[in-house]
Amino acid sequence: MNKLKTTFLGLSMCAASALTAHAQELTIAIVNNGHMINMQKVAEAYTADTGVKLNWVSLEEGVLREQVTSDTATGGGQYDIINIGMQEAPIWGAAGWIEPLEFGAEYDIDDMLPAIRNGLSHEGTLYAAPFYGESSMVMYRKDLTDAAGVSIADNDSWDNIKAAAMAIHNPDAGVYGACLRGKPGWGDNMAFITTVVNSFGGAWFDKDMRPTIDSDEWRAAINFYVDLLGNYGPPGSEGNSFNEILALYNEGKCGMWIDATIAASFLEVDGVAYAQSPNAGNPVGANWLWAWAMAVPAGSPNSDEAKKFIEWATSKDYIKAVAMHPEFGWGSVPTGTRASTYAYPEFKAAAAFAGAEMAAIESAAPEATDLKPYVGVQFAAIPEFPEVGSAVAQEMAAALSGAKSVDDALAASQAAADAIMSEAGYY
Template sequence: MQSKFKCLVLMGLLVTFTTIAQTESGVSRPVKIASMEKEPYTGINLPDKGYVNELIRAAFAEKGYQVDIGFYPPARAKYLAEVGEVDAVAPVRFDGQDKDILSYSSPFPGAQLGFLKKKQRDIPNSFTAQDSLDDILQQLSPYIFGVVRKVAVSPEFDHSTDLKKVYVTEELRNLDLLAHGRIDIAVIDKYNAADLMVNYRPHLIGQLEFIRPPLFDLSFYLGFSNKKPDHQQLVNSFNQGLVSLINNGGLKRIMEKHGFYRHPPVNKDKQRIVIAAADINDIDLAQALSREYEKQHADIDIEWRILEENTLRKRLLSDFAISDGQFDVAMLGAYETSVWSKKHWLSPINNLPDNYDWQDVFPSVRHSLTYKGQQFALPFIAETDMTFYRKDLFKKAGIQMAARPTYQDILTYAKAIHDPANGVYGIGLRGKPGWGQNMAFVSVLVNAFGGHWFDQNWKPTLTTKAWKNALTYYVDIVKKYGPPDAADNGWQQNQSLFAQGKLGIFIDATSLAGKVFATNTAIDSEQIGYAPAPFVSASHPSHWFWTWAMAIPQSSTHQTAAKDFIAWMTSRQFVELAVAKGNDVTIPSGTRKSTYQTNTMRRLPVNDFIASAIQTLPFGNENDIADQFVAIPEFPAIGYQVGLKVQQILKGQISVEQGLMDSQNIVEHIMQEAGYYSGPSFQH
């Protein structure tokens, strides 16, 4: 991965942030930017609308500007800049063709085009540093290349008359041609290819690989409209802000937040263990205490890559999708353990230290991380779902939480305590799209209403009465009694709102209890109550169960060192060290019986309730515990796509009926592409 900045990626811009830019005359106005959408660098559904959006906003902020960013198709964005209706368009490539229309900023890290092939094809998959690009292209000249029309790759490639090229209109089409053997090599951006597979073509994950090298580093630019009289001032301001971000580490932080990392220099005296982890409540503790491990193991250097969980899941899957091999330790859950171990992507974990004490780990937790009786991950935290609520608000409304509330009870309670005029909202439920975000709750809700994702022939059932009833309930309660922007809130946002005293009811994971009952909140912890998660029918309770665990990818080159570290990080001794450090009530929970005997956990009012809830979870076959996912490789793509539709329903952009019909069609297409069936007959 070589680039001018030795970083990774970007492109585009998104979403609207209004602010004021000062011109030389002192007149204030918004700086308007027309952005094009291209995941994973920019996109409406990405955290903070993507890396490029955050970079541009931060660079202008360094010089006192803020921006108003809107999304447009490429041709429309360019036209708006050409006629002077926007100040700039992003992202653009510097090809000299539009210099009469645009003035270009300094470059910032952009796409990395490479050559993608099927693993089983007998095509050279690596070259040496001594091979020139011309030599490489000459060796690959017998093969057919797929290229997106009007995308410049390099002068050597673009102007070659010896190469056979097939031009397509979009990258997804390029992948499809490669999968069906219509082309031999797809010329495509590394992370775009990975994310397209993760989100739209999951059956291709693990089947493709990039030829190494070359990767073509394609920097990106802001193109400023020459129609604007102050365009040069804006160019200079952005460039100066970009330099500031590079010098103060801001650019590096933004890119890493979105999962784009540079490979650090190799230290021959140490093994670097690269950990991809989710930004859950307890991960900061793990990162801090890992320094104690490094002190005791002078030959180990631990690099943490902590990501928002949607981003983490994409980066882990995309690593397998293109055989990138970036990680030595992957933080994952019961779903990934079940599916990835079958794919042989994870290494089995054997010969743990005698003091690891497996019998101390709850049976449901051990069970969720095995495949064919073998352990493939070690548990860091585990959780099921529960209900938190405000006792004081219930008392004020003259109501009382049921010992085992139904969903109808919850609707009644939320209505009674909803008081937006005083900044209090009845309930917080996950609305942020993602199979581990809104769909974790929605899947459990659908199951509680008697619904399922698939029938016995793997046909999706999203247009059934159960799905409609569940979604109607969800949309009704969230839109009427949820906080503003509920459709964009995940568990972290709702946890924060509850801590600020802005939510009356909060249904989410038991692992959040430590933070919920923490003393540094706007509400007295004595006024926080708890109850089991709601149900529809007492004869059919539905729960989620999740384990955040540590696993070792088969691609890791530090297998032994990685195993030793995760055995330490998930051990009794780690919890004891956390307690000794005085970490109040946020020690990793849900995995070990002994954790609930510590003084730290005994101070938590909900201690015994959570321990009992996890210990008594029923389970049958391996990984068959909870209701929030389906253990098939295609589920992340399915959950992602349906999660977007559910968010659109919640935002009022489409009806429940339309959203479910769209979702049904999407899931059917994914399952057909994956080979579960073709037409009406089941063939998988």
């Protein structure tokens, strides 16, 4: 037996030794991002070792959220394991929609980054295990900024970011100054837009949980966003989110991208440099905090097997399995979950972004503050937020495309959010 096969068997057995001998099936709903797609190949060894067949349902982010929310809320039982994030995990855990997770001592839960663990827990109980975690940062082509005679600094001003985008923007050569999310969705365009609003001193709600979308801070932020992306972004940006922009970047069409730190794992162009997220005077909330995590819907008949798979797929051993997989390696391991990952010299050598990613995660500020009375950076950790965020997302996409003025989009957003929050009984 070769060394690689021996390693995979050992890793699987470590976390799955209690699995029954007969084959079972698990249906897993995942977001169609790179690390999740890679997991399907790495997990072939898990099936070979345990006899557990894994049925993968890979969905675009917005579709995944809709289907998983509907199925879990109604107890539909379509999935044994679901991808959810920090917005859902504590709320769904408190509501009893998903099962608490407890793992063996070898899992070393204390190795999990505190910000990620806390964001996936409710009252100290973990309800979803992080497959990868992220903040956001600037990923820019230093060859282009150097050639244009401009620079980008950590926590730079938005004005300087705009000047840099203008300097490197060259649509005749197929290069756009700034590629930013524009596709509507509370976790799509609004993830980025909310950090811009935060950096301008805005928030989703005031201390009484009344929407503040018609504020001067929102107006300044959205006007800036529409101007920046409308003038120095690729055509059709209102249809672009993570996967679309990643493809554009790897085709050499983006000079700058401000998005999830995890994107750095999948960039294939040379000369990329990294900087902490810019702001307009308020650095708190300028970079988001998120994790795509794995949870078990309550009442699943395969919950024991599902939890064993999650324990394996989010363990230190899984990270090593990706590192040693012949198709991947240390540069492709899922990041943002465990402190130990950042201690491997092989990882640090393969991942030039590691230091910037860790700095971004550690500086993210999800706690409630005087400015915002809710937990969350690019979202609000309340049950109504997906509905509010989705409604506003459509209006922001309309403003970006030119279908509506910024003022009209903000007015419609305020009205929609107010109706949702009022009906929910907040005031």
